[in-house]
Amino acid sequence: MEPLPTRLDLNLLVSLDALLAERHVTRAAARLGLSQPALSAQLRQLRDAFGDPLLVPTPARGMTLTARAEALREPLRELLAGIHGLLASGRRFDPLMARERFRIAATDAIHSIATTPLASRLQELAPHCQVAMQAADLRDIAEQLATGELDLLLHTPGAIPPALHARKLYDESFLCVLRREHPAAQRPLDLDTFCALSHAMVSPAGGGFAGAVDDALEALGRRRSVQVSLHSFLLVPALVESSDLVATVPARLARRWGARLAVLAPPCEVPGFSVAMAWHPRAHADPARMWLREVLRELVSAGPAS
Numbered sequence: 001m002e003p004l005p006t007r008l009d010l011n012l013l014v015s016l017d018a019l020l021a022e023r024h025v026t027r028a029a030a031r032l033g034l035s036q037p038a039l040s041a042q043l044r045q046l047r048d049a050f051g052d053p054l055l056v057p058t059p060a061r062g063m064t065l066t067a068r069a070e071a072l073r074e075p076l077r078e079l080l081a082g083i084h085g086l087l088a089s090g091r092r093f094d095p096l097m098a099r100e101r102f103r104i105a106a107t108d109a110i111h112s113i114a115t116t117p118l119a120s121r122l123q124e125l126a127p128h129c130q131v132a133m134q135a136a137d138l139r140d141i142a143e144q145l146a147t148g149e150l151d152l153l154l155h156t157p158g159a160i161p162p163a164l165h166a167r168k169l170y171d172e173s174f175l176c177v178l179r180r181e182h183p184a185a186q187r188p189l190d191l192d193t194f195c196a197l198s199h200a201m202v203s204p205a206g207g208g209f210a211g212a213v214d215d216a217l218e219a220l221g222r223r224r225s226v227q228v229s230l231h232s233f234l235l236v237p238a239l240v241e242s243s244d245l246v247a248t249v250p251a252r253l254a255r256r257w258g259a260r261l262a263v264l265a266p267p268c269e270v271p272g273f274s275v276a277m278a279w280h281p282r283a284h285a286d287p288a289r290m291w292l293r294e295v296l297r298e299l300v301s302a303g304p305a306s
Contacts, residue, residue, distance in 0.1 A: 008049055010083070015042045017080055019055060020073050021147045023063045031149065077146055081282035093287035095126035100288045102129065105136040105144070106154035107204055109233040110275055113252045114154055114169060117299040125295065145280040151289055152296075153278040164278040167293070170300050173272040174212075175254035177236065177261040178246045185262035191222060194267045200228040200236065200245040213248045216270045237261060 015032060019039070022028040029039040047054055050072075055063040065073075104115050111133045119131050136153060137144075142161040144150040153160065160166050176194075178185045184193050201211055209226045217224055228245060230236065236247045237257050248270065254263045277296060283289040 012042055012046055012049070013076060013080060015039060016046050016054070016072070017076055017147060019043060019046075020065060020069055020076070021143060021149070023055065023065065025055075025063070077282075081280075093291050095129065095291060097128065098126060098288060099128045100126070100130070101132065102152070102288075102292050103132045103134055103150045104152045104154060105134045105141065105150050107136060109202075109250060109253060110154045112234065112256075113250070114275070114277075114296060114300050118296055121299065142280075145278070146282065148282075151279065151283060151292065154275060155278070156273050157276045160276060160278040163281075165281060165284055166276045166278040167297075169275045169277050169297060170252075171272060171274050173251045174248050174266060174270045175251045176246055176248050176264045176266050177240050177254050177257060178264070179241050179243070180260075180262045182244060182246075182262060184246070185264065189264050189267045191220070191267040194246070195222050195224050197224070197246045198227040198244065199224050200230060200239055200243075200247040201226050202231070202233050202236065202247075202249070203229045204231065206231045212270055213266070216268050220268060222268075 015028070015034070018028040018031050019025065022031060025039055025043065026036050029036045032039065034042075043055070050068060052068040053066055054069040054072075055065060058064050104111075106115060115131070115133050118125075119133065122129060122131060134150065136155055138155070138159055141150070141153055142163060145153065145164060153164070154169065157166065157168070176189060184197060195217065199213075201209070201213070203209070203211070207229055209229050214224065214226075228239065230239070233249055233253055236249055236253075237260055239245060240247050240261055248266055254261075257263070277293060279289060279293070
């Protein structure tokens, strides 16, 4: 491991960790709640302490890490995680008095199922705390969790980096939704009717026209016609309500829309999926983050089953 200087202010190390993660002084300053000149002054101190430029400006916006800075990233992160764990080990978390900001990354559908119940209960459970529901960018999710930029990721288990701690949150299945007056909504869906309908589907990455339903139909030697591809499940109700389209969506969402839409079982077995919550080892024993994970689990368990 690359050694750290023996005499260095802890605040400078926290700033260095943010600089190495952001590779941009202004963004790192915003993350730390400092002014850009103040962080620039700290960067000069860090360069003197390490005898290395650490971050070098590039022609494009941002900075590049030197070889010394790259070698420092992991030992610095381990050191700060150890200090964080040491401080947290003797600290109680009182949700009624605490002032924490929790940052949770997930897709919009998972936020709707898991994080929204937490947000709606926050005034009651932890009135001085805040929760930020953020999009899940899996390209640098491990880095965001490691640096504390995020506290929790909610996603399918296969998308969770192996270095993170993870725990299953809930299982999900699928149901079909149509407008309530649709002729096909008056009786259970059969395979012929289902394949004859025009479909809307959600492609979170955008622009996809095939998915799990098509795989299930192909196994039966059947096909469907997907007319509309959406990037978000939350666009489905308004579209289906005003058209003759059918959409196959996560069951928990479908049941929430039951007052507006007809909800029917698909005529073939569409494999479901699990949703897990994942966090960095540095946050494993943090009392506030432990509370967050337990409350999420309880709220989802108390909600409608899939």
